[in-house]
Amino acid sequence: MSAEMEEIRLNLGHIELAAHLFGPADGEPVIALHGWLDNANSFARLAPKLPGLRILALDLAGHGHSQHRPAGAGYALWDYAHDVLRVAEQMGWQRFALLGHSLGAIISVVIAGSLPDRITRLALIDGVIPPTSGPQDAAERMGMALQAQLDLGNKQKAVHPSLDQAVTARMRGLVAVSREAAELLAQRGLMPVPGGYTWRSDSRLTLPSPTRLSEAQALSFVKRIACPAKLIVAADGMLARHTGLLEQLPFSYELLPGGHHLHVNDEQGATLVADCFNRFFGIS
Template sequence: MKMAFEEVRLSLPHIELAAHLYGPEDGQPVIALHGWLDNAASFARLAPKLPGLRIVALDFAGHGHSDHRPAGASYAIWDYVHDVLQVAEQFGWQRFSLLGHSMGAIVSVLLAAALPERVERLALIDGLIPYTGEADSAPQRLAEALKAQMALAGKRKPVYAEFERAVEARMRGVGAVSREAAELLAQRGLMPTRGGYTWRTDSRLTLPSPMRLTYAHAMAFVEQLQCPVNLVMAEQGMLLAQPRFDELLANRPIIQSRLPGGHHLHLDDEDGAQLVADCFNSFLRPS
């Protein structure tokens, strides 16, 4: 299924972000948030299968065609939460739903738990909480992050002589994807450079986190969710492999579906996108 989208740039008070707009202007407002190192094309298959919604599929800061954060800034997960809230403000949406994949799902949970009065519904794909770290590991984690940050200036992004080589690299990357999915992400995520192509993404996105939420922190956000939540889990994805995952969902009023496919099941092929859409259509457009 094909569906036209509008390419827009959103001038927020602190940064300019790019996005794809899908659906009618008077549709149910939804902000779609992609995963780490992906971009708005993550929803190229799924968004057309969700009629009646006004979907703003963002490029997160540092991803796709969005601006990079200024020198000296970082990419903390809560900074993405602030970005999303500013996007909603720009559209004049006091209440909206969130459609999140992987890191985008995590950002969605943080925002919905922190400001429940703003978020109508959560539709999550193979993501719920960030990787956590306990207090005793914090000094070592900060040391590793600082060393990596100091070494970043001496590193260069990979350059691919041909577009196809970049596609093949993305197929093998974190959260491996199908060739068609890799092509969609690469079409938006690559830029020409001397010698071929390289990724638009900010190199700082690959730095290790200097600090992680503890498991108790993560649990607190899940416990504070007040809106309806619909979680799609990929049988060959990443979410089910997280430690203590069953404990996280125990006795939670969360709609849960396990679907065949990998971490990018909503993008890998049309059949997977349709299965995800079947889970979300009536949920995001309640009668």
């Protein structure tokens, strides 16, 4: 990571979040939001390649070194959006850009569509809208989510006997990443426990959502975006096959080689993403 990175903590009143701060104090303010079960180290390769930007890379609630939400609370999209807006208040940023990957990109779209006057630019990596469903699935989904919440108390987090085994497990996760990416995420995501290591992330993050937006509801956020927006689609990622969705977007996207975590998997991917976003932010 860049020697210019600063570790900070932000007390929002309802929760305390950890973050990495990159770039010059007078740079264009940007809040960077990582993907599900990742952490601020998701931007460790990319942020130093975006000169002139003041990038605050958060550990979202329940991830990395940020606090978990209190007992009985959940991790809904609007709660993340509220956290980000409170972070902007802490930083004194009335208007700011958003840089989001996957879940972080979805949160960014929700904020930019809800409060379009607050967001100056939107830089997205392989994510736009959350998974959607029709009204006919509502009761079944709610039942599944409630039962999963009840069952969670009987489950124990996996303990990996060694750091290497924990890194290997992350490489083979739901979304595979390179060893280099897994090691970066492990630096911030693992903690020692009796018998080895486990991930810091809140177990409630793995619970299914009790509700989902319809596609029309989700796209309503996209349609209200008023700032310049740029989406990077990973050729081997999660969006490339959703051509119907991509054709409905009111902003441009660029297809780049690599997987869902192309910005952190290796230096080549980070450089390609940085070149695209430097042009987008007007950085020479």
